[in-house]
Amino acid sequence: MSKIWDAVIIGGGAAGLFCAGVAGQRGKKVLVLDHAEVLGEKIRISGGGRCNFTNLHSGPANFLSLNSHFVKSALARYSAQDFIKLVQSHGIGYHEKHQGQLFCDDSAKKIIDLLFAECAKGGAKIRNPVMVESISRDGDIWAIQTNAGIEKTKSVVMATGGLPVPAIGATTYSLDIAKQFGLNVIDPRPALVPLSFTSETFSNLNELAGLSLPVRISSGSKGSRYGACRFNEDLLLTHKGLSGPAVLQASSYWVEGETIHIDWLGAIELNSSFHCDEIFDNEDNRLRLTETILASVLPQRLARAFAEQRNLLGRKWAEVSKKDRQALKELITNWSVKPAGTLGWKKAEVMLGGVDTKELDGQTMMSRNYLGLYFIGECVDVTGHLGGHNFQWAWSSGFACAQAL
Numbered sequence: 001m002s003k004i005w006d007a008v009i010i011g012g013g014a015a016g017l018f019c020a021g022v023a024g025q026r027g028k029k030v031l032v033l034d035h036a037e038v039l040g041e042k043i044r045i046s047g048g049g050r051c052n053f054t055n056l057h058s059g060p061a062n063f064l065s066l067n068s069h070f071v072k073s074a075l076a077r078y079s080a081q082d083f084i085k086l087v088q089s090h091g092i093g094y095h096e097k098h099q100g101q102l103f104c105d106d107s108a109k110k111i112i113d114l115l116f117a118e119c120a121k122g123g124a125k126i127r128n129p130v131m132v133e134s135i136s137r138d139g140d141i142w143a144i145q146t147n148a149g150i151e152k153t154k155s156v157v158m159a160t161g162g163l164p165v166p167a168i169g170a171t172t173y174s175l176d177i178a179k180q181f182g183l184n185v186i187d188p189r190p191a192l193v194p195l196s197f198t199s200e201t202f203s204n205l206n207e208l209a210g211l212s213l214p215v216r217i218s219s220g221s222k223g224s225r226y227g228a229c230r231f232n233e234d235l236l237l238t239h240k241g242l243s244g245p246a247v248l249q250a251s252s253y254w255v256e257g258e259t260i261h262i263d264w265l266g267a268i269e270l271n272s273s274f275h276c277d278e279i280f281d282n283e284d285n286r287l288r289l290t291e292t293i294l295a296s297v298l299p300q301r302l303a304r305a306f307a308e309q310r311n312l313l314g315r316k317w318a319e320v321s322k323k324d325r326q327a328l329k330e331l332i333t334n335w336s337v338k339p340a341g342t343l344g345w346k347k348a349e350v351m352l353g354g355v356d357t358k359e360l361d362g363q364t365m366m367s368r369n370y371l372g373l374y375f376i377g378e379c380v381d382v383t384g385h386l387g388g389h390n391f392q393w394a395w396s397s398g399f400a401c402a403q404a405l
Contacts, residue, residue, distance in 0.1 A: 005031050005153040007405045008144055010132055010173070012039040014391060015377025016159030017115040019398035023405045024122020031151060032119070033144070034128040040112035041168040042161070046391075051108030053087065054080040054395070055388035056100035062389045064226040064252055065382045066186060070357040071393065074365070078399035080392055090114045101387040135177055142372060155372040155405050159398070162351025162378040163188055170345070174379035175354065181370055184356040186381045190348030191252040195339035197241035208237045208301055216266025217246040220253030226352075229253040232267045242337070248386050251342060252352060259336040266333070268297055280329045286318040290328075293317060306332055350390050354381045364404035365397055376401045
């Protein structure tokens with residue numbers, strides 16, 4: 001009789017390898033299949049090659065899903081602190097950057113090595129490159145036809161990720177299998193992706209290219225798929241428009257045709273006792289030039305650009321009417337711009353949408369209708385904010401699944 005695995009995991013990325021290691025160490029016979037020549041490429045290139053492997057503050061509020069409660073069980077059972085302990089046990093140095101983001105001191109390859117070591121510890125088998133040609137079910141056993149033969153298993157775990165970075169082998173395979181078995185799939189679209197703008201929008205801001213500063217950015221609306229958001233993040237002005245973490249965060253909530261709003265003073269207000277009214281309502285500024293006043297809280301080039309946009313360049317504050325002061329305040333604290341689109345899958349870090357969470361058990365990641373069919377990681381309709389949360393979802397969902405195998 002041919003060998004029957006306890007689980008065959010399709011996809012050797014973060015979620016798949018982590019799930020395999022945990023399940024193997026629970027005594028399960030596990031096989032990982034992947035079509036790539038080299039595993040872990042998305043991990044390797046993440047975080048500028050340092051892998052932002054989790055976030056100290058990762059919790060349900062950091063994730064987008066049509067069912068916001070779905071992530072709670074998995075995140076509670078395997079938290080950021082749990083993965084940090086694992087990283088420490090492997091002697092991997094790491095450091096905290098902005099807002100709880102944790103990065104390897106050395107190469108992202110350290111995390112890949114950790115995953116392989118955990119798989120080896122649990123006796124999980126890894127085969128690549130192997131092409132999965134079909135998945136079918138015969139009673140309680142699943143048959144996986146590959147270009148190297150048939151593998152039989154009690155459980156199938158789909159962990160092939162999402163559509164970003166097609167150059168390193170991103171596919172729709174998990175979504176295709178979900179559809180094959182009648183599971184609903186929320187239409188995928190790029191997330192944590194730069195936004196594009198028409199050339200006219202920024203024609204008068206070319207001289208600001210390269211400027212970076214913290215802002216408060218708002219995107220989305222109550223009626224859109226994932227609602228509205230507001231982030232305090234760094235924004236980068238480029239020749240093509242806006243970029244940086246602020247725009248990447250906003251992109252996950254942005255809906256085509258809508259505007260995004262930027263409060264250029266919002267982040268300053270958050271991190272100090274400053275309030276914008278101190279500028280606009282301060283009569284001590286009467287004899288100072290408008291651009292000089294603005295430059296006390298904004299980069300000089302940006303201060304001049306805002307003053308010029310309202311025809312206030314070179315004018316003393318006493319010469320500026322209340323109406324013009326109010327218009328300048330509105331411009332700076334509620335600056336709005338309509339993106340033309342996103343830069344697409346090639347530039348996206350993650351995928352929005354995926355297998356509908358209504359189809360899955362949040363405690364096990366298993367299909368509610370098919371015993372032994374699981375979906376974990378990015379292919380599920382769960383998308384994290386920028387800053388290590390998507391890796392945490394890979395670890396948490398993989399762990400929850402491994403406990404159920």
